[in-house]
Structure formats: structure tokens, C-alpha cells
Amino acid sequence: MSWSKLKQQLESFLSPALIGKVEYRATSYRYAPDKSGNCYITVDQKNILNMSDTSTPIRWYQTEQEIKNDPNILIPVSEDEIEVIRQESKGNIPEDRLHIMARSRKISVHAKALLGAQAALSKSNFTVAATTYLSTSIEDNLESNDILYNVLALMDRRVGKKRILNMSEQIKLKHPAVQYFYELRRRTV
Template sequence: MLYHPKWSKAKKLLMSFICDSLRSRVDFKVINYRKAHDQLGRAVITVDKVEVLNMCTITAEREEYYRERDIRIQLNDFTYDSVSNVREIQDRAHEQLRLEGIYGQYDFFTALETYFNSPIEDSLKSNDILLKILCLLDRRVGKRTLRKMKESIKEENTLVQYFYKLRCDSQNIH
């Protein structure tokens, strides 16, 4: 599943939302492996040309397999006849990965789709780490909103905390 609309157009739109103080420091890259069976690869968020978040499809799918196996061991359920049961276990495994900050390229595209099509206020309240990161970089999130988040951000994933600190430092919010 390659991203539609074209990644170049989506990236241009995404970069237009990045706050001025971080526009030259933050970048998004999508690397597709043409010879891979599904042509998916990874999506990367860099800060000052250093990879901060690598969303590799192969890594995510491998980790999801291990989480599914662990859930099956925990439940002592090794049947595969019920589609709904298999789906439920897959969903639980995928949710565990999202909470740990392990993403595939497809997760990045899903977050982008939501980000582009939802009000910034809703996205900022989301439990999705990727969505929150995109919002923290967004110029529409002002200093007042960032200051209000000071306490609640301590409860967030370390990646969200990193991008919050990056944004606040870039705008001298202490």
C-alpha cells in the first residue's frame, strides 16, 4: 500500500504546518523498498538530520508477531478457526506496539490521514503518539496551549515528551 495522494504532495502539506522555529530542523522521509514484496519500507522523522523516530514496516510486523504469540501463550489459545478471535488478538498486539512507540510505515500514513482531516484540537487530545508528535510540531498549536500542557506531558510517552521539549526549546517556552 503506497501512500495516496503522492508522498511529495503530502510532505509539502505536512511541512507547511510545521512551526517556523523547527521548519529547517525537522524533516520527514519515506523510504520504499521496491524489491520488497509489498513495496513498503519505512518512514522516518529526523531532527537536525538525526533519526529520532524510525517507523520500519518489517520491524513492526516482526514485533507484532511476537506480541500475538505472547498473547496466545497468555490466553492458552492456539486456535485459528475464528476470524474474529484472530482479529482481536492482532488488534491487541498492534495496540501494545503503538503504546510502546513501535510503528510501521503504514501507521505513519494512517496518522497523517487523521492529522490532515481532523481539527488540531481533537488530534492534540488523541492517545496516538504519532498524531501528538505531529501536533506538537504544528504552527497552529500556540505558546499558550504548550504552556497548558506542561504538567500533562509528564504522563506521555518519552517520544511525545522529546518533541514537546524540542518545540518549547525552539520557542523559548520555559
Template structure:
């Protein structure tokens, strides 16, 4: 069962490292007149938008990629095309509000080791902000972070600077 956002936000804040606790804010909006209440999740750093997960933009981007994959003729299975299009959109930095909910659920139910090794870049991003990811671990990650998703790299660098490790 999904908790209310206010409880999740409080839990997320409790997991956040001290160096970023007052700088990073998560905001969730819903389009109430939309039949499925689509919306966005914003991650604000120092009151500036650092990451926006918009369901509508992600759906649009996924649709374009599905159309291109279908036209290429390489993939014929509709399910495979959908999965590949979503993966491509995520790789390009497009994530939906729903993706955030699933990532949050995974994050709250996993250990920090599981979080940092998750296949989901949003889960790993949450791990970069987590107080359970200590300074020594951050320094040990320096080499492997080069192969990470751009969003994970961005939040890793933010945390490194906030901890004074650069």
C-alpha cells in the first residue's frame, strides 16, 4: 500500500544526509483535472529545479521512441518495443511521477547496499543523498561513478561537494 506523500516526504527527509538536509527539497504536483491525476516530481536544490520527473513529457518521449523503433523494423514484438522505448527515455533522463513512486517504494524497503546497486537510476540517486552512504563509501565510488547515469553522477558530485570531499 502506498503511503501519503506527506509521510513519504518526512521519511525521505529523515534518511537525507545532514549536509544536504536543508538544501534538497522534493515536491510533488498532480494535475487534478486529469483523469489519472498525472503530474510531476521536482527535486529542488537551493530553490532551483535540479530534476523534474514529468509524466506527460515522459509519455510523449516514450511514444516518439516507440514509433521510431516500430518504423525501424528491428523489433516486432509490441511489448519489447514498449520496454525498449521506456529504457531509452529513462537513459535520456525522462522519468515519470509513477517511476518516482516505484523508486521510492524500492528505496524505503532496501538496505543501502541494495539501493546503491539497484538497476534503477532514481533509486541510486536517492542513495547518493542518503546519510547511510558515508564519506568513505562515497570516496570508494569515485571510479565506478564514471559509468553511472548522468542523474546519479550529478547527485554524487553534489554530495561530494556538500561533504567537502572534492
């Protein structure tokens, strides 16, 4: 599918409040047809999500430890998760330490998932991902671990106000890029 047709289809699904605010752009290399161009998403004429540029306002993580130490990532820990650790330790650990251990386990899994999604984003081809997005249900795109699918779905007009407002807890566990576009959409709902 040509870029102009793909762009037209993506923009036809944009939420009405984001039309004119969010744009899909692509650069190509006229004299190097074998080299793929860059695709990116702009908000108010500013390059926000670029597949190959980490200087955007979105935070990109380099290591798992950086994710674990980020105070902005809130990992909810349930009583069941604390109970699992209590059972494994046979009650030899103080109560306040159980919560810390449960959070530590959960954030380790979360850090691996975030870095995996970020690596997949940097290696992915925007046009292929966007074409796949258009042929996949909106629910599958929202539940996906792929950052680009989440971003495209959050800007989609098929995701209504009620669903956007009910997603706040889910979004806290997503990559900062997804959180950025969630906040953008939430402000325009």
C-alpha cells in the first residue's frame, strides 16, 4: 500500500478532536530507493513519536534498572501477590518487607516487557505496523504489548470517552509513549 493511501486511512480513523492536531508524516529518499524513509507522528507540528529518534519528549529507557528506579512508574501490588511471597517464605519475613518484595518481582517483569516493547518499536516498520493495525480489531490493538498499536488505537475515534476514562489504571503500566498519547486523548475527550 502506498504511503499516501495508508496515511489517508489512518487519518480517517482519527478522533475528531485530534484532526489537525495529530499528523502522520513520512520522509523518503528520492535518490536511494532501496533505503526506507522515516515515519513519525507529530502533535501540534512537533515530532513526538519517531521510530528512530530518541530525542523526542517521550522518555526512552536504556536499562531495566532505569525502569525499576523510575518514580513515575506505579506498580499496584495485590494482597494475593503478597500472600504468595508469605507462603514461599513460610512467614519468616516482616510484613512491611513483603510488600517491597512483591513490588520488586512485579516491576522486574514489567521492566522486561517495557524494554521488549521499546526494542520492537525501534525495529518495526511503521507502514507494516500501520497496515496490520488497520486490519486488526480495536480491542486487540488496545490490549497489545506493541507501543505503536496502542498509540494508534488511543487516537482512534472508535475508542470512546467512557473507554478512555476507564483505562487510566491500565495505562499506568504502559510505556511513556503510550501514556503521552493517552493524556493527549484524555484532555480532548
